[in-house]
Amino acid sequence: MVNYEKKHLYMMGAIAVLILAPFYILVGPFIFQGIMFDDVSVWLLQTPMTAYGMYGISALMLALGLGFSSFFVKRAVFLTGLGLVLAGVLFVMGTFSYKSLSTEEIAWGEPFSFKTNSYSWEDVKEVILVSPPTEEEKHKMVFYFNDGKEVTFVRNNEFQAEFSNFNTAKRQYKFPFKASE
Template sequence: MDPFEKRSIYWVMAILVLVIAPFIVLMTPAVLSVVVFEDPNKIAFISFGKNLIMYLLAFFIAFISLLILYFVKKLMTKLFVLILSILGFLIIYITGLNHYVYLDENYIEYNPLFGSEVIYQWSDLSSVRHIHPDGEKVEYESYIFTFTDGYSFNFKATGAVDSTVKSKIYEKLQLYKVPFEIY
């Protein structure tokens, strides 16, 4: 195999990344929900839209690094670019994986994009706001959970938050007598 044929494999791999990446990006939240967070006590696993951006960014790094590897001729430089791109891909992809809300029958787990994971009991909730704008698109519907220590986070009520999940949230709020407001 001549050097040009060896180098052209980078173009083929770059095109494969472009073709396969959208499917992996769109399937990752569903696979994560089913494989990692499948539990009999699971109410919902909510992935954020920012996660998809992080996954796309990781695959963009892979694509660009393959293009760079095509033009680089020195072995040491190729190894350096390869190691940096693999580390960059893994760090960004895993950061995207770690941004979620998990509602369980016993607890609420929130892992922000940048920051540390927090786990609260349902009894730790001090108030919940359900923002459901009239006449607006469903994509603007969201929940804001506020806890007794003042910590709060919000998430959109689309995708994984269907009517069953909403009713389970409402049941938990009634059980623990948590103030619930609808806006």
């Protein structure tokens, strides 16, 4: 004799996803971006806020798919599958939203796409340190490249800890570094 209904299993799944979502959002980018983009030469790997947002929406899509499946049990396989596919796409897009500095290159993934950019240190036109308008915000370092593209890194404690690597690259490749006015 079976003492449960399918709709209760789907609802429990949705609740479990929502309960585990904060852990998934905070730790997921660190783990999956570390697996995919971190290697021996990388000395800074930053995760933009858009990646955390995509991970959050990913968890929400899966929870919605499971939640709707509990109400429409006849369409549960389709709704759960749709939620899983949407969650998977957003998960991958969030994973590919990263910024890294290494001894060989500067690389980053563009938000809301699967496109990644990679430039060698020789392609750096200049780097500008941008001061924040308020004291609560962090300084930003904007890297400008010879082809007109740019990428911004937050100058947080991790960046400060690896600033000697940046100075080494600046001396070796002789690109200008200045503060904005």
